[in-house]
Amino acid sequence: MYVVTVEFAVKSASVAAFRPAMLKNAKASLEDEPGCRQFDVCFSPDDPGACFLYEVYDDRAAFEAHLAMAHFKSFDAEVAPMLDSKAVKTYELVQGTVLS
Numbered sequence: 001m002y003v004v005t006v007e008f009a010v011k012s013a014s015v016a017a018f019r020p021a022m023l024k025n026a027k028a029s030l031e032d033e034p035g036c037r038q039f040d041v042c043f044s045p046d047d048p049g050a051c052f053l054y055e056v057y058d059d060r061a062a063f064e065a066h067l068a069m070a071h072f073k074s075f076d077a078e079v080a081p082m083l084d085s086k087a088v089k090t091y092e093l094v095q096g097t098v099l100s
Helices: 012-032 060-068 070-082
Strands: 002-010 036-043 050-057 083-092
Touching: 002 012, 002 060, 002 070, 012 036, 012 050, 012 070, 050 060, 060 070, 070 083
Parallel strands: none
Antiparallel strands: 002 050, 002 083, 036 050
């Protein structure tokens, strides 16, 4: 399994608009991408502009397919001006629980 984590620092003026866009993207990823097994969206209780994603895909190809999806491209373009920063990291899942 291929794991992707993303940390977003959302501009304070954009938090209210970012949240629903993020949730819409996560829902579409889970519903429309057979290789997307998990897509957790987390927001910090202490910093509303801090968002963390934990995504699990069948493999790297499934993640690459995610990046090519129209819903992701639209989301990425929409939220880019809302961000102070975005950090993406990838991993191979060695042990864990993935819901299907």
